Amino acid sequence: MKRNYLVLGGCVMAALLLTFIQMMFDSPVLSKATAKQLNDETIPLIEQNVISAASKPYEVKMLYENEQVIGVLKQEEKLDALLKSVYEEQYRDDFPDSQLALGKDVHVESTLTSLVYEDKDDEILNYLKKNDLFSVEVNQVIFSNGEHVYVKDLELFEQAKENYVASFLDEESYQTLKDGKETPSLQTYGERFTGYEIIENANYTKGFAPVSDIILTKEDAAIYFAYGMEYEEEYYTTQEYDTVQGVAWLNSMDVSSLLAINSSVLKSENQLLAIGTQLNVAKPDSPIQVKTTKEVLTEEVIYAPETQYIYDDTLREGISEVVTVGENGSKDVTYEVTYINGVWQSSAKRSEKITKNPVQEVVRVGTKVEPKIGSGVFGWPVYNPMVSCGWYCYGGHQALDVQNAYNRYDKVLASDRGVVIENSYRSINGYYMIIDHNNGYQTYYGHMSGPGFFPVGATVAKGEVIGNIGMTGLATGPHVHFEIRLNGQQVNPALYLN
Structure with a gap:
């Protein structure tokens, strides 16, 4: 009989324990945060024990810092008093006529529970004060x-x-x-701000x-x-x-x-x-x-049209003459330029005015084909020829020095038709030109006053003016140092001239 009472008592105690556990964990009004706390999934910052179970669910205030539970506040009016006192002690001088609230990462959440927690209000409030978890009311600009x-x-x-x-x-x-x-x-050219x-x-x-x-x-x-x-x-x-x-x-x-x-x-x-x-x-x-916006006035180039070439059959092939010198034009252009925080964003053209029209270059291009092979009959390289120094007039002088008897700086003439193969300068003979007559003969013209008039590759006619008499290089007076070469060897020009 005694054993039956003991068994019955044990059953009653087990039933009471199960009821208590069900109240704590299976109540439909128990908050998720509280359940986590009770299951030790979230450990509160302030250690706060459950001391009993309430007869029915009731509302509590739980303080959070971010997602971390600080603790359960028993008397909310203490929090209000703390905010007022901290404001008076620490914030009023810097922020007069203002008020204090909890920090941006701190919030209060109301929840229903059937658990009774021990009173840790002072520790909770001291934690807020120690870590300065407050926000002050100020102006907000949005x-x-x-x-x-x-x-x-x-x-x-x-x-x-x-x-x-x-x-x-x-x-x-x-x-x-x-x-x-x-x-x-x-x-004038430059820029000005027009707005911001x-x-x-x-x-x-x-x-x-x-x-x-x-x-x-x-x-x-x-x-x-x-x-x-x-x-x-x-x-x-x-x-x-x-x-x-x-x-x-x-x-x-x-x-x-x-x-x-x-x-x-x-x-x-x-x-x-x-x-x-x-x-x-x-x-x-x-x-x-x-x-910001700017108006910008600038000068821009108007490029001349492409060169116009006029082909002329009266002008020798390889020779060209500039009829009209080409020249770029110009125009004044006004832009509106937009910047954001000083960084260029866009430009829009507002106006333009031509200040100088471009000029198209016109060039005559010779197409006349002059025979490139000489006649083999040579003419004097100057008008009114006078030999001032003949063949071997001094050692090594394998040429004729020829002057114009009446016009010392007159023209230099091609002795026979042929193709210009050199037009250059040397320290001894100064400016010179060599014409290849494509028949074994070449003629050489030295001491000219400047570069010859024809480029390398141009065909020249017999008696055509190829430059001016001069005394560039080593010369004691104006004359043409004239050579005739046959198969690369210098020969006496006097034997070939009329």
């Missing part, structure tokens, strides 16, 4: 592109924004356009943010407009001969961007840089887009 930022002083913020915008224009143009006036029209605007609209409201996420000073605001909130400093130390443009180029930056983020140091792209100057060269990533 841009139309979705960017938003928290600002302590809107006036300083607006000043920084204005400075950022102004950095993309010169000071005079910015002030003129800001006053609603037009910049002076262009009277911030593409994004801004909406101003109130919001809560940790102090670390709040723009507190004008300097912070300047950095924000250049880089956004994700900012990593990077500096360049100037060296001898560095220029603003050079520093920008070395660091793959636009000059206007370099000026904008170093406005306290740089005032102009032409500024001289002292050695050792620290310049911020971090790559800009502004949350706003400043659009």
Whole structure:
């Protein structure tokens, strides 16, 4: 009989235990977070024991930091009191007429449970205070592109924004356009700013943010407009001969961007840089887009049409004459150029005016075929010939020196028809020309006053003017050093001339 009572008692205790376990884990109102906690899947930051089971489910306030449970708050009014006291002690002087809330990563979640937790309110609140998990109410600026930022002083913020915008224009143009006036029209080649605007609209409201996420000073605001909130400093130390443009180029930056983020140091792209100057060269990533427009007046070349060739059968083949000298023209062109944050975006032509018409080059090209083989009968290389030094008049002189008896600097004539094979200069015979008569004979003409009149490859007629008498090279007076060569050997010209 006693054994039956013991068995019955054991069954009753087992039933009570199962009921208690079912209350804790199978209640339909038990929150997921609480279930995780009870199963040790999420360990709370504040150790807080379950001390009993409630007779029915009730609502509790659970504090989270991100997805981590801090603890169960027993008296919510203590949290309100903490926010007020911390504001008075730590925030009121810097943020007057404001209020405090939990930090951006901290939130309170209401949930139903059948468990009774021990009171750890003081430890929970001390954890919040120790880790400064609070947000203060400040101005919130929301841009139309979705960017938003928290600002302590809107006036300083607006000043920084204005400075950022102004950095993309010169000071005079910015002030003129800001006053609603037009910049002076262009009277000569150059450029002028015609407008500017911030593409994004801004909406101003109130919001809560940790102090670390709040723009507190004008300097912070300047950095924000250049880089956004994700900012990593990077500096360049100037060296001898560095220029603003050079520093920008070395660091793959636009000059206007370099000026904008170093406005306290740089005032102009032409500024001289002292050695050792620290310049911020971090790559800009502004949350706003400043659009500027310029009018640019420039001179552009109008290229002359392709050369016109006129083929002339009265002009010898291989000879050409320029009838009209070609010349490029010019025009004045006005463009509208658009920039975003100082970086070129587009150019549109607005007008153009021709200031000089181009001139087409016209060239006569000879097509007359002159026999390339000489007659074998040679004429004197000058008019009114007079031999001043004959064959071997001095040692090694295998030629005739011929003058024009009445006109010392007159023309040089081709002794027979043939093809020009050399037209050059030597230190002894000065400017010279060699004609190959394609019959075993060649003639040589030295000491001319300048280069011969025909290029290599041109065919010349007998008696045609090929240059002027001179005394270039080693010569004591104006004359033509005239040679006749037969199969490469010099022969006495006097034996072949009339």
